[in-house]
Amino acid sequence: MMSLKKAIFSCLLVFGMLNSAHAILPIExxxxxxxxxxxxxxxxxxxxxxxxxxxxxxxRYDPAGKSGLADMTAGLMNYGVRVDKGVLxxxxxxxxxxxxxxxxxxxxxxxxxxxxxxxxxxKDLRDRAVQLAAAMLAxxxxxxxxxxxxxxxxxxxxxxxxxxxxxxxxxxxxxxVYGTYPLADSPSVQSVGAVATADLVxxxxxxxxxxRMIISIVGDVDQSEANEIIRTLLKRxxxxxxxxAPLPEFQRSPVEGLAQREVQIPFDxxxxxxxxxxxxxxxxxxxxxxxxxxxYVLGGGGFVSRLMNEVRERRGLAYSVSSYFAPGKxxxxxxxxxxxxxxxxxxxxxxxxDTIAKFIVDGPTPSELTAAKANLMNGYPLRIDNNRKLLDNxxxxxxxxxxxxxxxxxxxxxxxxxxxxxxxxxxxxxxMDRMKVVVLGxxxx
Amino acid sequence: MRxxxxxxxxxxxxxxxxxxxxxxxxxxxxEYQLSNGLKLIVRExxxxxxxxxxxxxxxxxxxxxxxxxxxxxxxxxxxxxxxxKVKAGEFSRLVAALGGRENAFTNRDYTAYxxxxxxxxxxxxxxxxxxxxxxxxxxxxxxxxxxxxxMEERRLRTEDNPSSLLNESLMATAYMSSPYRHPVVGxxxxxxxxxxxxxxxxxxxxxxxxxxTVVITGDVETKKVxxxxxxxxxxxxxxxxxxxxxxxxxxxxxxxxxxVKAPADSAQLTMAWKVPRLEVGKLDDPxxxxxxxxTAVLDGYDNARLNRVLVKQEKVVNDVGVGxxxxxxxxxxxxxxxxxxxxxxxAQAQASIRKALDELKQxxxxxxxxKRIKVRILSEQIYKRDSIFGQAMEIGTTEMAGFSWKDIDYxxxxxxxxTPEQVQLVxxxxxxxxxLTIAVLDPQARKSAAKEGR
Numbered sequence: 001m002m003s004l005k006k007a008i009f010s011c012l013l014v015f016g017m018l019n020s021a022h023a024i025l026p027i028e029x030x031x032x033x034x035x036x037x038x039x040x041x042x043x044x045x046x047x048x049x050x051x052x053x054x055x056x057x058x059x060r061y062d063p064a065g066k067s068g069l070a071d072m073t074a075g076l077m078n079y080g081v082r083v084d085k086g087v088l089x090x091x092x093x094x095x096x097x098x099x100x101x102x103x104x105x106x107x108x109x110x111x112x113x114x115x116x117x118x119x120x121x122x123k124d125l126r127d128r129a130v131q132l133a134a135a136m137l138a139x140x141x142x143x144x145x146x147x148x149x150x151x152x153x154x155x156x157x158x159x160x161x162x163x164x165x166x167x168x169x170x171x172x173x174x175x176x177v178y179g180t181y182p183l184a185d186s187p188s189v190q191s192v193g194a195v196a197t198a199d200l201v202x203x204x205x206x207x208x209x210x211x212r213m214i215i216s217i218v219g220d221v222d223q224s225e226a227n228e229i230i231r232t233l234l235k236r237x238x239x240x241x242x243x244x245a246p247l248p249e250f251q252r253s254p255v256e257g258l259a260q261r262e263v264q265i266p267f268d269x270x271x272x273x274x275x276x277x278x279x280x281x282x283x284x285x286x287x288x289x290x291x292x293x294x295x296y297v298l299g300g301g302g303f304v305s306r307l308m309n310e311v312r313e314r315r316g317l318a319y320s321v322s323s324y325f326a327p328g329k330x331x332x333x334x335x336x337x338x339x340x341x342x343x344x345x346x347x348x349x350x351x352x353x354d355t356i357a358k359f360i361v362d363g364p365t366p367s368e369l370t371a372a373k374a375n376l377m378n379g380y381p382l383r384i385d386n387n388r389k390l391l392d393n394x395x396x397x398x399x400x401x402x403x404x405x406x407x408x409x410x411x412x413x414x415x416x417x418x419x420x421x422x423x424x425x426x427x428x429x430x431x432m433d434r435m436k437v438v439v440l441g442x443x444x445x
Numbered sequence: 446m447r448x449x450x451x452x453x454x455x456x457x458x459x460x461x462x463x464x465x466x467x468x469x470x471x472x473x474x475x476e477y478q479l480s481n482g483l484k485l486i487v488r489e490x491x492x493x494x495x496x497x498x499x500x501x502x503x504x505x506x507x508x509x510x511x512x513x514x515x516x517x518x519x520x521x522x523x524x525x526x527x528x529x530k531v532k533a534g535e536f537s538r539l540v541a542a543l544g545g546r547e548n549a550f551t552n553r554d555y556t557a558y559x560x561x562x563x564x565x566x567x568x569x570x571x572x573x574x575x576x577x578x579x580x581x582x583x584x585x586x587x588x589x590x591x592x593x594x595x596m597e598e599r600r601l602r603t604e605d606n607p608s609s610l611l612n613e614s615l616m617a618t619a620y621m622s623s624p625y626r627h628p629v630v631g632x633x634x635x636x637x638x639x640x641x642x643x644x645x646x647x648x649x650x651x652x653x654x655x656x657x658t659v660v661i662t663g664d665v666e667t668k669k670v671x672x673x674x675x676x677x678x679x680x681x682x683x684x685x686x687x688x689x690x691x692x693x694x695x696x697x698x699x700x701x702x703x704x705v706k707a708p709a710d711s712a713q714l715t716m717a718w719k720v721p722r723l724e725v726g727k728l729d730d731p732x733x734x735x736x737x738x739x740t741a742v743l744d745g746y747d748n749a750r751l752n753r754v755l756v757k758q759e760k761v762v763n764d765v766g767v768g769x770x771x772x773x774x775x776x777x778x779x780x781x782x783x784x785x786x787x788x789x790x791x792a793q794a795q796a797s798i799r800k801a802l803d804e805l806k807q808x809x810x811x812x813x814x815x816k817r818i819k820v821r822i823l824s825e826q827i828y829k830r831d832s833i834f835g836q837a838m839e840i841g842t843t844e845m846a847g848f849s850w851k852d853i854d855y856x857x858x859x860x861x862x863x864t865p866e867q868v869q870l871v872x873x874x875x876x877x878x879x880x881l882t883i884a885v886l887d888p889q890a891r892k893s894a895a896k897e898g899r
Binding site: 043045046047048078090091093094095097098099100101102118120149152153155156157159160162163165267268269270271301302303304309312313314315316317318319320339340341371374375376377378379380381382384385386387388 | 492493494495525533534537538541542543544545546547561562563566589590591592593594595596597598600601604605607708709710711745746747748753756757760763764784786787816817818820821823824825827828830831832833888891892
């Protein structure tokens, strides 16, 4: 009956704390453990917790000819782990996660691999989810039979993707915009086929260690509980490891003639797909806010952006058109894109190019700037109004080395942006004679 | 490391936690009906200073008639094209200036519009949304541009997407008379022949307060919300709605098959059985709940039956998924969809699916399997509270299907009472050839593939 009392108590606690003022919740920095930095936001309203481990082990560390290795290293971590008393199979792991009412997900992006746990915050349930995640992080078995199965599945998916216009476009665009940086290479049938068990083991040993991890926790746990979570999670993780060779410099897209930077890909689809873009800025760039505000006007502001207005509202050329900056920790790109009926590709590309070119030269109008700032500032509460979004924010702040009060000062930084700053920043980082252009499936009349 | 905490404990603990959550729901949610028939549902959730405002019209693609498919969705687009006071495009600009996020979506059962804003901006979006409930007034020229946009949307999401094409053919084959046979976006030829007045007629027929439910969730005071909703929506007159014919689908009398040839690399297979849904007034019918649980037993987690057997052990398919939704206005299908593994045929995949289903029909479902699913359902009830938008969605979809938001918790409790035998029984009764439709994607090479050159 002990458990019943506990459950009822936690119930009262949960619903007794609703009337707190809506100050922005602080990010607490906890003690570094095994070289891993640890951050916590305490939210008590719901009896749940989200835990994220970011590992500096993204696709950019794929060795030449083995694109897909970073993905598979993370992706196979829940398909068998070694524990004190033997091995937990993929079936056992999946059953245990389900039995706990938890979820443990793994994903890999260009810069980092991410493991996320969502669990009810009750200690007994939470502990088991964290123990399971700890085993995945520290001791995946990388069974060769499972690797072969997953390689085959990945290859089948890749062959399917190659029949899809959006995938073929994106792969080519990446190749052009990343140039000599390792993110230029996408996984292929050959590169996935070349990955062996020993590669996974080695990649895991090299990269999955405390000094390459950042942990963010959001939810119904206090500092001491968070510290306990971290100690369990990293129990069998080494603090450090071999030196890792530095990555090549991310080179700015060069000035080139159109013939050098534009590619036409023949493709038999109803719509042409178009991507345009170039290298841009990292998240901690001091010009981040002028670019954010400016891009809202250009192509980030949904139905009210200039691109949407010119391409969709005025001409009915596309269902969706947008532009965005994707600023990372070490790299960053600008990209704009649309899809249109294949015989309209030329006119749509022209409208998009002209709109971007004009914006780089003239910047926004005063009323556009006011509207952009109003949206971003008034809408800020919507960016942080639940645990999942808070975790996304904390994760981005700590990964990109931003100040811990970023959420508190965010609207002030938007407010401070001037017309001149937007114009200067766009002219500084973007240039039409550097833009890569990929047009797939155009059928010009 | 074996987890020795008995599973029953998890269920018990979650029940305890959930029962207080449910009590809280009933206490924080309020329902009103204005004199013009508009229904308002408010859920107070004060965790963050934001609010979601949604209006749901009970008019979806199932209310369309032949030759005018896609009309519900086209009108959704036109709702942004101006009223007497707010000119075309201005709606979005005004919401954007408030810092709002907004959009709309159309389904077979309904059309819904929403804005998410910081709480002090709620009255402004109520005012805007109420305005376009009765004052929509767009030009023919706006219609002519927007219908092009809708055709681009269809090209993007259907014409160039083989899985969508397959699904479209599946629905059109499975149903003979039910309007569920039409795609929500509409057939291309109907879009090409649609006129501005078709959209206006649709608007005048269905966009009435007595056909609408407003759902507001978030950091609000119910009394103030009620006053604002009365103020802005209250004066819109009610109007008799068009007669909805039942258009019940006649019973299927044997297997139907359809093949779609489209550019792809792997073949795809969908098997879809006609199954019951939860009927209004029959909340105690165990079958729909048992079908929901059957879905999860087959596909609810990584080690669920179909993924384990077909993907991991037999390696006959690359991916497999199961779909069923017991809540809807129209008829329901229980669907199993798979993409072939390299070198495997559709016939092999179908045989494996049938074998897995036969085993379940003969030997039943393990108690531990079902408990696992039930735990998952319980924990989801906590997680879903993290999103006020998600809560508004749940209330709206439930109401549109003809149920009350008050039924949601009852349904969840009912789900927990379903036995392994009841799950086995619905598999035996409904996953039979008589009501089966099989759709196969036959992959074709593109005429000009991605041979990249300059």
